[in-house]
Amino acid sequence: MKRFAALFTALDQTTGTNAKVAALSAYFCDAPPEDRLWTVALFSGRRPRRTITTTRLREWAAGAAGFPHWLFEECYPIVGDLAETIALILPPPARDTDRGLAHWTGTLRAASGLDEAARKALVLAAWDEMDPTQRFLFNKLLTGGFRVGVSQKLMTRALAKATDRDEAELAHRLMGDWTPDSTSWHRLIEADDPGASVSRPYPFCLAHALDGAAEDLGPPTGWRAEWKWDGIRGQLILRGGGHFVWSRGEELMTDRFPELARTRDFLPDGTVIDGEIVVWDGTAPMPFSALQKRIGRKTVPKKLLAAAPVIVLAYDLLEQGGADLRDQPLAARRAALETLLAPLPPDCPVRPSPMIPFDSWTTLSDTRDTARSEKAEGLMLKRADSPYRAGRRKGDWWKWKLDPLTVDAVMIYAQPGHGRRANLFTDFTFAVLSGNELVPFTKAFSGLTDDEFRDITAWVRKNTLQRFGPVRQVTPEHVFEIAFEGLHASPRHKSGIALRFPRMTRWRRDKPVQEANTLADLQEMLKAFG
Amino acid sequence: MARAPVLTISPQGLYCPAGGFHIDPWRPVNRALITHAHADHARAGHRTYLCATPCAPVLQHRLGRIAVDTIDYGTDLQIGDARVSFHPAGHVPGSAQIRVEVAGEVWVVSGDYKTEADGLSEAFEPVRCHCFITECTFGLPVFRWQPQATVAADLNQWWQDCIAAGQTAVIAAYSLGKAQRLLSMLYLSLGPVLAHGAVEDTTAVLRRQGYQLPQTVPLTPDTTAADHPGALLIAPPAALGSDRTRRFGPVSTGFASGWMQLRGIRRRRSADRGFVMSDHADWDGLNHAIRETGAERVLVTHGYTGAFARWLCEQGYDAAVLDTEFTGEPPDAEDSA
Numbered sequence: 001m002k003r004f005a006a007l008f009t010a011l012d013q014t015t016g017t018n019a020k021v022a023a024l025s026a027y028f029c030d031a032p033p034e035d036r037l038w039t040v041a042l043f044s045g046r047r048p049r050r051t052i053t054t055t056r057l058r059e060w061a062a063g064a065a066g067f068p069h070w071l072f073e074e075c076y077p078i079v080g081d082l083a084e085t086i087a088l089i090l091p092p093p094a095r096d097t098d099r100g101l102a103h104w105t106g107t108l109r110a111a112s113g114l115d116e117a118a119r120k121a122l123v124l125a126a127w128d129e130m131d132p133t134q135r136f137l138f139n140k141l142l143t144g145g146f147r148v149g150v151s152q153k154l155m156t157r158a159l160a161k162a163t164d165r166d167e168a169e170l171a172h173r174l175m176g177d178w179t180p181d182s183t184s185w186h187r188l189i190e191a192d193d194p195g196a197s198v199s200r201p202y203p204f205c206l207a208h209a210l211d212g213a214a215e216d217l218g219p220p221t222g223w224r225a226e227w228k229w230d231g232i233r234g235q236l237i238l239r240g241g242g243h244f245v246w247s248r249g250e251e252l253m254t255d256r257f258p259e260l261a262r263t264r265d266f267l268p269d270g271t272v273i274d275g276e277i278v279v280w281d282g283t284a285p286m287p288f289s290a291l292q293k294r295i296g297r298k299t300v301p302k303k304l305l306a307a308a309p310v311i312v313l314a315y316d317l318l319e320q321g322g323a324d325l326r327d328q329p330l331a332a333r334r335a336a337l338e339t340l341l342a343p344l345p346p347d348c349p350v351r352p353s354p355m356i357p358f359d360s361w362t363t364l365s366d367t368r369d370t371a372r373s374e375k376a377e378g379l380m381l382k383r384a385d386s387p388y389r390a391g392r393r394k395g396d397w398w399k400w401k402l403d404p405l406t407v408d409a410v411m412i413y414a415q416p417g418h419g420r421r422a423n424l425f426t427d428f429t430f431a432v433l434s435g436n437e438l439v440p441f442t443k444a445f446s447g448l449t450d451d452e453f454r455d456i457t458a459w460v461r462k463n464t465l466q467r468f469g470p471v472r473q474v475t476p477e478h479v480f481e482i483a484f485e486g487l488h489a490s491p492r493h494k495s496g497i498a499l500r501f502p503r504m505t506r507w508r509r510d511k512p513v514q515e516a517n518t519l520a521d522l523q524e525m526l527k528a529f530g
Numbered sequence: 531m532a533r534a535p536v537l538t539i540s541p542q543g544l545y546c547p548a549g550g551f552h553i554d555p556w557r558p559v560n561r562a563l564i565t566h567a568h569a570d571h572a573r574a575g576h577r578t579y580l581c582a583t584p585c586a587p588v589l590q591h592r593l594g595r596i597a598v599d600t601i602d603y604g605t606d607l608q609i610g611d612a613r614v615s616f617h618p619a620g621h622v623p624g625s626a627q628i629r630v631e632v633a634g635e636v637w638v639v640s641g642d643y644k645t646e647a648d649g650l651s652e653a654f655e656p657v658r659c660h661c662f663i664t665e666c667t668f669g670l671p672v673f674r675w676q677p678q679a680t681v682a683a684d685l686n687q688w689w690q691d692c693i694a695a696g697q698t699a700v701i702a703a704y705s706l707g708k709a710q711r712l713l714s715m716l717y718l719s720l721g722p723v724l725a726h727g728a729v730e731d732t733t734a735v736l737r738r739q740g741y742q743l744p745q746t747v748p749l750t751p752d753t754t755a756a757d758h759p760g761a762l763l764i765a766p767p768a769a770l771g772s773d774r775t776r777r778f779g780p781v782s783t784g785f786a787s788g789w790m791q792l793r794g795i796r797r798r799r800s801a802d803r804g805f806v807m808s809d810h811a812d813w814d815g816l817n818h819a820i821r822e823t824g825a826e827r828v829l830v831t832h833g834y835t836g837a838f839a840r841w842l843c844e845q846g847y848d849a850a851v852l853d854t855e856f857t858g859e860p861p862d863a864e865d866s867a
């Protein structure tokens with residue numbers, strides 16, 4: 001674990017991309033292969049399953065350190081991270097050993113088969129042979145939340161450097177449903193035919209938000225436009241007689257959407273489609289909240305299947321007859337997609353997402369304004385001759401989203417952030433006016449600059465009315481502009497309304513509380529856009 | 531009849547009714563006893579000052595023309611009905627704990643302190659007392675320091691890496707205490723040490739007093755990295771992101787503080803390197819120091835007072851929080867502590 005801890009420290013100590021790549025590629029050259037494999041797994045979001053609850057970990061750590069539980073709980077919000085709190089509160093280790101990352105992940109896997117007393121013994125023994133950094137990493141494995149500011153792309157680049165292999169090829173190798181238990185470093189990275197897993201998706205081609213004017217993209221004839229749907233971007237893969245559904249987050253979701261099994265009756269083997277999974281009411285997508293009900297369930301009850309059926313709105317064709325089409329221009333891929341889907345009956349759960357014809361950016365802009373009534377988030381602009389690239393590259397694909405909805409709301413509660421922001425108040429609860437009353441309706445924790453968070457933190461400290469654990473009720477004095485992507489009725493919320501992606505866009509220091517929006521304003525928005 | 535307490539809180543600060551003096555008062559008073567020269571303890575505007583002998587030069591340097599009496603460590607002085615003496619606190623050069631005895635009852639005000647000897651400040655000396663007023667800036671068990679030698683090795687390794695990468699190492703440190711402690715930890719064979727104005731001034735005062743501090747090159751508006759290849763610059767935290775530092779050429783920035791123990795703060799501070807090093811006692815240091823005093827009563831100031839007082843109560847002390855206006859070493863502090 002020392003080598004892995006040294007890698008982590010090196011990555012954590014620098015913000016420079018080059019230094020990170022250098023540290024990673026050095027690690028991929030000299031760490032033991034089984035540890036390298038686990039490192040690739042962790043940095044591509046493949047975490048070991050959590051086998052111990054955080055409640056138990058807190059108890060065990062406080063007990064092992066000889067401190068009352070309340071003292072542990074005092075430390076936690078100050079540190080802001082559970083794994084780190086445990087790592088720091090424990091006494092120095094009794095033994096100094098150096099077992100590898102793979103050893104510890106193996107230990108954790110074995111722990112899942114043990115009773116609680118045995119698990120506890122195992123965890124305490126592990127803590128007692130690690131320094132705080134190693135403990136921190138071990139705890140991150142235990143709690144299943146491992147993030148270190150290294151993107152998969154950066155890791156892949158380092159891997160390419162260390163192994164002298166093509167980055168795009170490696171990116172593809174790392175996709176799919178492998179785990180460190182199902183493969184080896186050699187099979188995953190080096191072998192000529194890595195047993196080409198039939199389920200493996202292609203790296204998704206991602207778009208940047210359009211930052212300038214659409215006119216700057218050049219003549220419209222070189223571009224294609226389509227709706228940007230508010231669902232789950234995914235790949236539908238038909239290979240080897242089976243079908244697989246992958247989300248953009250690289251989660252295998254085949255079982256969550258059983259209705260997509262029927263695509264095998266309609267589409268030939270050796271087909272890969274990139275599209276948006278949406279709940280379909282027969283003519284249009286339903287709001288994201290309908291899809292949310294589906295995502296949460298591994299097995300779907302019949303009633304829900306009937307009430308919220310999904311389809312794939314297909315954007316692109318990546319593979320046909322087993323051949324990789326990604327290097328072909330978009331126009332050709334689209335034509336092939338339409339030819340493939342056109343003859344299918346309307347009850348097939350895949351249909352092409354329509355292209356939006358346009359001859360000027362002005363008319364397209366007018367069309368974009370109607371996105372909300374089309375149940376879309378805005379438009380996608382794609383260069384007609386663009387290949388399907390891996391990852392997020394600037395230039396060929398752009399998201400041209402609608403401006404978000406906004407309300408001005410009053411901050412009423414504040415709570416400290418986590419990790420990097422543990423000593424700042426960053427999580428706020430906002431209210432709208434209802435007569436003389438303030439009705440809480442949303443939380444938001446992002447969108448301000450660090451300087452603004454520092455200012456508001458100083459203010460919160462001086463204007464606390466009441467404390468509830470880490471939460472402080474503050475004087476209702478500050479108004480913030482809250483932007484959000486949509487809203488829907490929610491009986492669980494006191495206001496009866498829930499927002500999608502709420503964030504702070506402006507601190508309205510110019511506005512008194514009396515000028516904040518009202519609950520009636522929100523209800524009106526719900527009627528118009530919900 | 532209950533006796534009057536040896537020390538109480540008045541609107542001006544910590545007050546001794548029997549002696550008619552204040553200790554580290556935060557508003558102007560007639561007679562101020564000062565534990566050390568940091569800004570939250572030594573404020574301007576008092577009529578007379580009394581401090582430990584080695585504290586006076588920096589105190590005068592910071593506060594200008596003030597009336598200062600000095601007293602050697604361990605020497606008794608009768609003030610009214612109180613007997614007073616100063617004892618090393620190990621916090622910064624010249625820092626003291628103040629012992630106050632009234633009718634056989636002894637109270638000690640710790641000021642700021644650390645228990646590890648840093649080789650520069652007069653080493654912390656436990657003083658037996660009935661009531662101990664202790665700081666607890668880092669009074670939570672997640673704060674535990676490495677021995678100074680370990681930190682010194684890390685610090686010099688970083689400097690060496692900077693030299694190899696063609697960067698100037700810039701370390702931020704409070705100009706009184708931390709800066710000189712760092713200076714005394716550096717392997718001077720590696721290269722020249724530059725000192726930013728505020729750091730240089732205080733260092734010069736201490737050097738004149740006889741503290742063993744190596745020579746430094748004062749930073750001037752014309753100093754460039756090219757003139758001093760392989761240099762390490764010590765600057766106050768506020769200077770870290772300044773244009774002056776940025777114009778200096780390729781730099782790697784470091785910050786030394788107890789708060790660097792926490793990853794969140796380390797990352798927010800946005801220095802390239804954080805060194806966990808404090809002039810305040812860590813959790814074990816606080817608990818050890820309190821035990822050593824033999825005090826039954828403990829009053830806590832600075833920091834995580836609520837939690838620390840509760841912890842002490844559970845350990846059998848008669849402990850409570852004393853509300854003061856000392857700031858300790860806040861994570862975002864500039865030059866105080």
Ligand SMILES: [Zn+2]
Pocket residue numbers: 568570571641642832856857858859867
């Ligand atoms: Zn202080």
Ligand SMILES: [Zn+2]
Pocket residue numbers: 566568621642866867
């Ligand atoms: Zn101090």
